[in-house]
Amino acid sequence: MRIKRYEGSDIQEVLQRIKSELGRDAVILHSQRLRKGGFLGLGAKLRYEVLAATDLNTVASPPTPSPSVPPPQDNDLAMEEIKRLKQEIQSLRASLGLMAQGRNTEPLNALTSVGVDPEVAAKLLEDGHPQTREELVQKVASAFSLAGPLLNGNSRQVVALIGPTGVGKTTTIAKMAAVASLDQKAKVALVTSDTYRIGAVDQLRTYCQILRLPLDVALSPDEMQAAVAAHQDKDLILIDTVGRGQRHSLQLSELGAMLRAANPTQIHLVLSASSDRYVMMEVVEKFGALGADRLIFTKLDEAVRPGELVNVASATKMPVSYFTDGQKVPEDLHLADPILLAERIVGDYHA
Ligand SMILES: Nc1nc2c(ncn2[C@@H]2O[C@H](COP(=O)(O)OP(=O)(O)OP(=O)(O)O)[C@@H](O)[C@H]2O)c(=O)[nH]1
Ligand SMILES: [Mg+2]
Structure with missing residues (x-):
């Protein structure tokens, strides 16, 4: 070091x-x-x-031969197996319930196979059996509520993105900045408090240079407050924050101090769609305490079980603002229209 x-x-x-x-x-x-x-x-x-x-x-030490995948811990494997068996039992129970009522189990199986919790799926399907793919999409869509666009009318918006490390906060901010400044012709400024990695400031500065937008770096809550105040003339101030682990309470309280200083009008909690529901729920619980009032789902293109998003939306009832499905700025940013999300989750199911 x-x-x-x-x-x-x-x-x-x-x-x-x-x-x-x-x-x-x-x-x-x-x-x-x-x-x-x-x-x-x-x-x-x-x-x-x-x-x-x-x-x-x-840099200095010679490479030591190490297996590319760390050996799994016995406990982790056992927990995974228990989770899998629990889901299988719940799924069987929900299927049996439908069969007992003489109903088709295919829609339920379609949802559980993409990660929707069997109980959540059974609840979505309880009033009326979907006859077509479109009807199934409608039912899944009912799990989501749309938070609405970043800019709404004339009011100035101060928008902070928070969440765990590497979920796509900075890339999503760049996408939002591009859409607001290029498509909506809004006056946009960016502020970052992520000075943890040197590369993080650079990453955002590169986007700002391309988009010709101002970027302020805030090292402390005082500087955050000053940076936000300095952009009174802007329609939209986007605040990037350092990625934090949901189990690090000290780091979370530092982030909380930055947020209080920024006093945002919207706090979007960014979740990677490739995490499982247990991780996402823990993240929602810990970051929710910092005032997050809407969700962004990133990396839908990488999600093997996109149905996990239904579980999170159903359990938290938090509105979803955007989802992203790739690294391209700004093309891979989409308003979280519930039907569009449900289409992605249902996939190519045929009734
Ligand atoms: N496949 C895919 N990759 C994405 C998406 N959004 C972001 N990424 C990639 O995910 C990686 C991390 O993205 P960042 O935007 O740096 O994530 P972050 O949350 O700001 O990370 P930290 O600041 O380190 O906490 C980058 O390689 C991005 O290009 C997405 O929707 N799909
Ligand atoms: Mg970042």
């Missing part, structure tokens, strides 16, 4: 220096604003001090 202290008057310039010396994977250990020089507080200059680190071992 190599740790180095950097100082400068411009935070962007300091981050650039860290990146060129320590590389894109460097992480920020600590950052603060300082007032230096002057006399009795007069004429002092604002400086930024950043402590950055990089893991030299990954």
Whole structure:
């Protein structure tokens, strides 16, 4: 591990220096604003001090042979097996219930095979048997409610995206920024508080340069508040945040402080559609406490069991704002129309 202290008057310039010396994977250990020089507080200059680190071992040490997949833990395997058996029993029970009423079990099987929980599926199908694919799509769509578009009328919107690491927050922000500024001709600014990885600021800056949009980096809640206040003239301020693990309560409370300072009008919780319902529900519980009021589902293109989204929407009753199904900016961003989502989940089922 190599740790180095950097100082400068411009935070962007300091981050650039860290990146060129320590590389894109460097992480920020600590950052603060300082007032230096002057006399009795007069004429002092604002400086930024950043402590950055990089893991030299990954570069310097010779590669050690290691299996590409870590050996699974016995406990994890047992838990997976229990979850699978539980779902199978629930599925059989729901099928038997339908059979006892002399009803077709195919729609139920179609839903459970893509990951919809058997009890959730049985509830969706309880009043009336879908005769066609369209009817099944309608029933699945009833599990979702649409949160509506980012910009609605003339009011200024401050929109924060939060969620676990790597789910697609920054890419989705870039997609939203492109749609709002290019298609809707809205005045847009971006603010990021993700200075954890040097590469993260760069990633967003690249999009902002292409779209010719301003980007502010906020190192602290005070800077977040100032950045949001500085863009009073904008229709839309998009706030990117650092990815946090739902089990790290300290990290979550830091994120909470940033959100309070930003005082957003909308907080979108970003969930990867390729996670299972247990992970998603835990994420909703922990991030929901920070004020998330709508969901975004990303990576639908990678989801093996897209029906998990029905389980999450049914259990949380949270409205869904957008879903994404690829890395392309901005084409792969879609308004979360419940019918469109249900179409993806039902797939090519034929009644
Ligand atoms: N297949 C697919 N990949 C996506 C989608 N959205 C984002 N990605 C990819 O997922 C990876 C992570 O995306 P980011 O936007 O950096 O995720 P993040 O949540 O900002 O990550 P952190 O800031 O590190 O927490 C990138 O390679 C993206 O291109 C999607 O809808 N489908
Ligand atoms: Mg990011």
